[in-house]
Amino acid sequence: MTAMYSDRALVIGAGFAGLLAARVLSESYGDVVLVERDQIAVDAVTKANSGYRAGVPQAHHPHALLARGADVLETLFPRLGTELEDAGAVRADLGSDFLSRAPAGWAPRDHIGLSVLSMTRVTIERIIRRRVLKLPNVSLVDGVTIDGLLHDRGTVTGVQGRRDGEPFADYADLVVDASGRNSKLVSWLAEHGVHCPAPVIVNGHLAYTSRLYEVNHDLKLDWKTAYEITYAPTTKRGGAVSSVDGGLWFVTLFGAGGDVAPTDEDGFLSYATTLECQDIAEIIKTATPASKIYRVGNLRSRWNRFHKVPDWPRGLLALGDSVVSLNPVYGHGMTLAALNAATLQTLLQRHDLAKEPLTFQRAIARTAQIPWTSATTTDLGWGTKKLPPSTRLTQWYARHLFKVIPGNRQVYRSFIRVSQMVDHPAALFRPAVLWRVLLGRALSGWRRRARQR
Structure with a gap:
């Protein structure tokens, strides 16, 4: 049974992680609180508001919820998957329903038995927000700009800022920063004499350009998701x-590597025609646009190493993109936020985290290690610096x-x-996979070499 430590917790940011x-x-x-x-109160319980918020510019681009993240959310919100499907989310098997192209060719299309739900960020956030705000002890105060932390002798006691042009302050036994990749927590801490190590930043030198279209039912496609990856150093374009x-x-x-898809109609289509997956260009040609074309560049990963701050104040936690914000191309963000929440739930059963905050920060640092390594190892391939032997x-x-992926179902x-x-x-280094990777073509069969683009 979870212990009740005190009366009041305050969360900065009412996005996904918050x-x-x-x-x-x-x-x-x-x-x-x-x-x-x-301003999101109208959208909290209805569909009347479109839900696109200035604080989440990434909402105009796809958001992936990995299978692991979906499992965590289902634990926190029973039958969430069913509710999302009722709202239009599309369930797809990661094998049979995906058309996937690696640099060397097309991946097998066998049924894997592992599925994901595909939806917009607006939809999943709206439904989760509605669930959370139905909890009797949770409330929302929107339209608040936080300017700093309230602090007393090594303990964070609340936040201060502005609302409707008037001073705003609120007090809590625990403050959680979930304000995302634009968090100002490092600066707020410095104002109270708490200095954090410089963040680790890996620039992926990637950009993505997105648009929504209405489904054209005249196109008879045998997949629900299609994708073609970029891969350093030669495959600079993907979709x-x-x-x-x-x-939709x-x-x-x-x-990647200097290539950027244009945001004008003709340029967007022209870029798509250079891909191996011609279904993408066909959709752009024939489907009806349902949004503008949006682009985000300079995609990077950043890790604020809060777990290494010895004088981290009591009464303060940070999670989600405020701590580790990964290049969104790889789709780890929402899943990592879900894993942070699961860690928070587990640790609260044994610790008063307001008094032992570093217990939490160190735990989520361990959780971040695998997705961080996955994203940054790929992105470092676009750079020119000599990398450590382990990364190479x-x-x-x-x-x-x-x-070997195109010719090997097991891999x-x-x-x-x-x-x-x-x-x-470690599963990718099991003997059954390792030998196929090392022997490569001998076990994979002949295939046409993918052209460089």
Whole structure:
């Protein structure tokens, strides 16, 4: 049984990570308050508002919830998957319903038995927000700009800022920063004499450009999601299209190593025609646009190493993108936030985290290690700096693994389970996979070499 430590917890940010934190904190605190910069109250319980918020510019682009993340959410919110499907989310098997192209060719299309739900960020956030705000001890205060922390002798006691042009302050026994990749927590701590190590930043030199389209039922496609990856150093262009929210397609074009998909109509289509997956260009040609074309560049990963701050104040936790924000191309963000929430729930059963905050920060640092390594090892391939031997070895193995994926169902199945964070990366080094990767073409069969683009 979860212990009730005190009366009040405050969460900065009512986005995905903040909502999950509030759901977990509601088990241990009598009063949980979500403090949000954007105006979102109307959208909390209805569909009347479109749900696109200035604080989440990434909402105009696809968001992946990996299979591991979906399992965690189902534990926190029973029957969430069913509710999302009722709202239009599309369930797809990661094998038979996916058309996937690695640099060396097309992946096998066998049924894997591992599925994911495809939806817009607006849909999943709206439904989770509605669930959280139905909890009797959770409330939302929106339209608040937080300017700093309230602090007393090594303990964070609340937040201060502005609301409707007036001073705002609120006090709590525990403050949780879930304000995302634009968090100002490092600066707020410095104002109170707490200095954090410089963050680790890996620039992926990637950009993506996205648009929603209405599904064209005249196109007879045998997949629900199609994607073609970029891969350093030669495959600079990629793309993806997925069925979302019932009657929409989300089309995204990737660019790496200096390539960027244009945001004008003709340029967007022209870029898509250079891909091997011609279904993407066909959709752009024939489907009706349902949004503008949006682009985000300079995609990078950043890790604020809060777990290494010895004088980290009591009464303060940080999670989600405030701590580790990964290049969104790889789709780890929401799943990592869900894992942070699961860690918070587990630790609250044994610790008063307001008094032992580093216990939590160190735990989520361990959780972040695998997705961080996965994302940054790939992105470092676009740079020019000499990399450590361990990173070069990992990149070498990954290149050979991708070469055998088109001809080997077992390797592809293992890769999918690892990429969905269901299995540990060690599964890719089991003998049955390792030998196929090392022997490569001898066990994979002949295939045409993918052209460089």
